[in-house]
Amino acid sequence: MKPLRLIARRNLPSEGRRPPVPLPPELHWQANADVWHAVKLHFGRRRFLQGLGVVLAALAAPLGRIRRAGAAVPGGFFTHQEFITLQALCDQIIPPDHDPGASDLGAPEYIEGLLTAFDTGGVPRIFAGGPFSDRNPFPDYTNGTPSTRFPRNSLKNFLPLSRLEELEWRAQIFGSVAAGLPSFIDDQAGGSLIGLRDLYRTSLAKVDQVATSVANAPFAALPDDERTLVFQMLDSGAFKPDPRRGGMTFVDVLIEHTLEGCFALPEYGGNAGTRGWQMLGLEGDNQPLGFSVFSFAKGDYNERPDHPMTTPNPDEIGPDGSLRPLPLTAQGTAIEQTLVTLAQALGADCE
Amino acid sequence: MASRIQPIRIRRRVEDHVLGNRSLFHFDFCVIGSGAGGGTAAHVLTAAGKTVLVLEAGDNSFPGLDDPSPLPFPLHSNDEIKYTIRNYIGQSPTLEPRTFRKQGSEEATIHDNVNLLAKAVGGSFQHADCKTPRFNATDFRLKSTMEALIAANPGLSVPGFGADSASANFADWPFSYDDLEPFYAEAEELYGVQGAAGANIYESRRSGPYPMPPGVSAYAGLLISEGARKTMLAGEPLNPHPYPAAINSRFYDGRPPCVDCGLCSGWGCPNNSKNSPAVTTIRRALLTGRCQLRFNSAVTRLVNDGGHVQAVEYVDPAGDVRTLTADAFILAASPIESARLCYLSSTPSGGVLGNTSGQVGRNLMFHFQTNVDGFAPQRIHGQRSRAVSNGITDFRGVEPGGETIRIIRDGSNLNVYMGGICEMGSAGGTPITTDGSVYAFQIGQLGATGTRSGLALKNAMRDMPLGQHVFGLTMQAEDAPQLTNQVDLDPTVRDIFGVPVPRVTYRNHPYEQSARQFYIPLLKQIVMNAGATSVFVAPCDAKIAGPPTSAHIMGTLRMGDDPAVSVTNAQGRFHDVDNLYATDGSVFVTSAGYNPTLTIFAVALKIAHGIVGG
Numbered sequence: 001m002k003p004l005r006l007i008a009r010r011n012l013p014s015e016g017r018r019p020p021v022p023l024p025p026e027l028h029w030q031a032n033a034d035v036w037h038a039v040k041l042h043f044g045r046r047r048f049l050q051g052l053g054v055v056l057a058a059l060a061a062p063l064g065r066i067r068r069a070g071a072a073v074p075g076g077f078f079t080h081q082e083f084i085t086l087q088a089l090c091d092q093i094i095p096p097d098h099d100p101g102a103s104d105l106g107a108p109e110y111i112e113g114l115l116t117a118f119d120t121g122g123v124p125r126i127f128a129g130g131p132f133s134d135r136n137p138f139p140d141y142t143n144g145t146p147s148t149r150f151p152r153n154s155l156k157n158f159l160p161l162s163r164l165e166e167l168e169w170r171a172q173i174f175g176s177v178a179a180g181l182p183s184f185i186d187d188q189a190g191g192s193l194i195g196l197r198d199l200y201r202t203s204l205a206k207v208d209q210v211a212t213s214v215a216n217a218p219f220a221a222l223p224d225d226e227r228t229l230v231f232q233m234l235d236s237g238a239f240k241p242d243p244r245r246g247g248m249t250f251v252d253v254l255i256e257h258t259l260e261g262c263f264a265l266p267e268y269g270g271n272a273g274t275r276g277w278q279m280l281g282l283e284g285d286n287q288p289l290g291f292s293v294f295s296f297a298k299g300d301y302n303e304r305p306d307h308p309m310t311t312p313n314p315d316e317i318g319p320d321g322s323l324r325p326l327p328l329t330a331q332g333t334a335i336e337q338t339l340v341t342l343a344q345a346l347g348a349d350c351e
Numbered sequence: 352m353a354s355r356i357q358p359i360r361i362r363r364r365v366e367d368h369v370l371g372n373r374s375l376f377h378f379d380f381c382v383i384g385s386g387a388g389g390g391t392a393a394h395v396l397t398a399a400g401k402t403v404l405v406l407e408a409g410d411n412s413f414p415g416l417d418d419p420s421p422l423p424f425p426l427h428s429n430d431e432i433k434y435t436i437r438n439y440i441g442q443s444p445t446l447e448p449r450t451f452r453k454q455g456s457e458e459a460t461i462h463d464n465v466n467l468l469a470k471a472v473g474g475s476f477q478h479a480d481c482k483t484p485r486f487n488a489t490d491f492r493l494k495s496t497m498e499a500l501i502a503a504n505p506g507l508s509v510p511g512f513g514a515d516s517a518s519a520n521f522a523d524w525p526f527s528y529d530d531l532e533p534f535y536a537e538a539e540e541l542y543g544v545q546g547a548a549g550a551n552i553y554e555s556r557r558s559g560p561y562p563m564p565p566g567v568s569a570y571a572g573l574l575i576s577e578g579a580r581k582t583m584l585a586g587e588p589l590n591p592h593p594y595p596a597a598i599n600s601r602f603y604d605g606r607p608p609c610v611d612c613g614l615c616s617g618w619g620c621p622n623n624s625k626n627s628p629a630v631t632t633i634r635r636a637l638l639t640g641r642c643q644l645r646f647n648s649a650v651t652r653l654v655n656d657g658g659h660v661q662a663v664e665y666v667d668p669a670g671d672v673r674t675l676t677a678d679a680f681i682l683a684a685s686p687i688e689s690a691r692l693c694y695l696s697s698t699p700s701g702g703v704l705g706n707t708s709g710q711v712g713r714n715l716m717f718h719f720q721t722n723v724d725g726f727a728p729q730r731i732h733g734q735r736s737r738a739v740s741n742g743i744t745d746f747r748g749v750e751p752g753g754e755t756i757r758i759i760r761d762g763s764n765l766n767v768y769m770g771g772i773c774e775m776g777s778a779g780g781t782p783i784t785t786d787g788s789v790y791a792f793q794i795g796q797l798g799a800t801g802t803r804s805g806l807a808l809k810n811a812m813r814d815m816p817l818g819q820h821v822f823g824l825t826m827q828a829e830d831a832p833q834l835t836n837q838v839d840l841d842p843t844v845r846d847i848f849g850v851p852v853p854r855v856t857y858r859n860h861p862y863e864q865s866a867r868q869f870y871i872p873l874l875k876q877i878v879m880n881a882g883a884t885s886v887f888v889a890p891c892d893a894k895i896a897g898p899p900t901s902a903h904i905m906g907t908l909r910m911g912d913d914p915a916v917s918v919t920n921a922q923g924r925f926h927d928v929d930n931l932y933a934t935d936g937s938v939f940v941t942s943a944g945y946n947p948t949l950t951i952f953a954v955a956l957k958i959a960h961g962i963v964g965g
Binding site for chain 1: 439566568573601611622726788801805806811859864867884886889893
């Protein structure tokens with residue numbers, strides 16, 4: 001059962017995104033790079049704050065973020081400045097509020113972990129191992145309860161790659177030419193694949209170039225509302241859609257990787273303390289305990305009362321036992337309505 | 352072909368990619384593919400004393416599979432990155448692409464969706480949620496039963512039959528349900544199937560109960576079952592039932608019951624509770640001492656003289672081309688790859704191996720899925736259950752018992768709608784792909800929701816309107832066999848070994864489209880009756896995805912008694928090649944409206960027992 005085929009990944013045409021302040025045409029990916037200096041400033045007197053911006057942004061940030069930003073860069077790929085820019089971009093995608101934001105969750109570290117997957121000297125960090133983490137106990141089948149015995153974490157032992165897997169992932173990370181892919185493979189796929197390392201390096205430089213051009217400061221140094229405007233500009237033509245990546249731009253790749261860094265297994269370097277899953281109300285990896293525990297004594301299964309399988313979540317049951325669904329936010333409701341409208345527009349026919 | 356194979360610089364030690372008895376050098380049989388068809392055949396042949404070489408193109412996630420001490424847990428895990436995003440045990444659409452087109456007049460293009468099956472020791476079943484319904488008695492004689500029905504009911508017309516029969520290529524199977532029933536029973540025992548005999552009134556005669564009772568139902572399955580009981584077809588309420596599955600609901604064959612970890616359809620099982628071929632038949636074959644399994648070994652050609660295969664040529668894990676001989680060969684690489692191998696294996700006269708009938712690669716079938724979903728106001732928490740635990744069979748189009756076809760009367764009009772079994776389910780446990788990516792890339796870009804980034808995206812993620820609130824049904828409807836739906840070789844695109852890739856040509860027939868349109872209003876009623884606040888029909892694969900995404904692939908080496916119109920005979924042997932068999936879904940004559948794997952197991956058992964005379 002895959003109920004969401006309606007929105008198979010990246011299969012819908014994108015409508016143009018219209019930021020309140022348009023990207024200056026000189027900064028469009030198709031424009032000549034030499035005209036950067038001629039860009040007009042769009043941010044009025046805010047730009048005078050630029051010198052103070054770095055300091056203010058740092059003071060406003062939660063302690064954890066400063067420490068991480070100031071620490072030696074863990075993966076050894078990004079420069080200090082690149083890493084700070086990346087953190088600010090990730091927080092633009094999943095910002096902190098009463099729940100952690102993307103950089104609190106370690107999304108930048110996740111991204112750097114992917115870009116340096118082959119720098120380990122041993123097994124590349126592409127596929128985490130199996131079968132279990134050490135976060136859930138074994139079931140006790142005698143009475144159908146959780147036992148006190150935990151497995152050791154084998155997810156952190158990454159899996160050796162087969163020859164084809166290594167070729168595939170070297171091409172993803174270093175680019176198809178550097179990985180030594182035969183040229184006919186690139187030709188039939190529509191051109192060579194730009195590696196993620198190159199994509200991040202050049203794109204992060206362009207992010208700060210755009211921010212400096214329009215607001216006179218690097219992206220991370222801008223106040224929140226200016227970051228939002230610059231991010232929208234970056235997302236409206238600053239980066240070339242890559243046909244080898246399904247037409248994704250750098251911003252698309254960054255959003256995807258940020259989501260991965262927030263909500264993937266922590267063994268990949270993000271989702272710190274599994275707080276990403278917690279904010280969604282998900283249990284995350286749950287083997288070997290699972291949600292139904294077979295009991296030999298009973299000859300049947302026990303459910304876990306706090307994580308029921310066959311009944312509503314406890315927080316959606318009223319005192320009288322009736323269903324009391326928790327309300328969705330405006331965004332959740334809008335998504336439901338959009339999907340229904342979209343499905344109607346696409347129709348149930350097959351031609 | 353060998354001279355065109357490209358060297359790749361990355362090297363691997365070949366000896367690390369062998370399971371089983373490494374000292375074997377003469378093989379009675381070489382089996383190509385270690386999945387449902389290959390694993391089953393290897394088990395029966397080795398149990399009968401034959402020596403068997405299994406060649407598998409994919410990698411192994413089951414260390415210790417050939418060790419007689421208790422089976423260790425595998426390398427599978429609850430990991431959205433590894434499977435859904437980074438395509439672990441998948442086939443790379445860049446290095447091993449396939450091409451697709453809707454009809455012969457079009458130029459085919461590389462398309463990921465014809466690449467959905469896993470490539471791994473044990474095959475794709477480990478990556479499925481192992482649903483195993485049987486086909487009906489009617490399915491094995493659909494052509495003759497339908498033609499008789501049309502003859503007896505003037506005014507009844509069915510697309511693809513009667514006056515319209517030339518538009519499709521329906522045929523009866525060369526054996527009956529009763530012939531296959533003992534092998535269904537053996538397959539359910541061998542592969543450990545859970546289910547409740549009698550719960551599905553449409554099931555055809557069973558000789559015995561299911562080996563295990565059903566496991567725990569999913570919340571979504573219970574809600575939709577309730578909705579189905581309130582929905583009427585021809586004046587009768589629908590009949591929900593537990594969905595048969597080759598997943599342990601009890602300790603079975605030395606492996607533990609399923610704990611309902613939720614990451615099921617699209618994942619390997621960390622707990623070895625899925626009874627996939629690796630941990631069942633392949634393991635049994637390896638432990639006989641008469642089986643050698645070489646993995647990361649992709650077969651590129653069968654060396655033949657036109658009527659007899661002498662050897663198999665494959666690329667070993669280090670990238671070198673090797674040749675091995677055996678007395679007989681069994682194709683079980685799944686219908687697209689099995690047919691491709693016939694095309695890659697030129698005969699001395701330059702023809703396609705086994706293609707005297709001109710039917711190799713033709714009659715390619717997928718299931719035609721119709722997916723109807725709704726939004727529940729409460730969280731459905733699909734991350735805590737198997738992907739599908741319940742279903743209905745009312746829309747298959749047969750009468751109870753599955754012996755006759757159901758005629759639906761609309762006033763004076765008579766109609767037949769052969770849909771399929773319906774799976775009840777929900778999303779869950781995949782926040783990045785089901786929720787985040789959709790909100791940011793699909794819906795966020797439509798501009799209505801503003802969920803491209805920022806707090807709007809974060810709020811959407813916490814709500815999870817898709818991952819926690821969508822539930823619905825998927826109908827696995829039969830699609831009509833057609834000569835023009837086929838696999839051959841793409842004229843230009845090659846894989847990383849330099850070998851031409853399969854080209855898939857596929858288009859739906861009115862047979863399945865009319866069933867879809869008839870059952871959609873009923874599917875919507877079920878979802879609304881289950882408590883949904885709104886309901887929608889997911890657009891047809893042909894409209895938004897191109898190729899069907901069912902991952903149920905059948906046909907291409909059709910079996911039959913007449914060598915003029917079929918590739919293989921009732922014993923699974925090629926009519927025109929005396930030591931070549933097929934035991935995967937490629938031999939299927941029709942696709943029925945049921946998940947195919949149990950029938951692949953049963954047919955492979957029948958063929959393999961026939962080979963060893965048991």
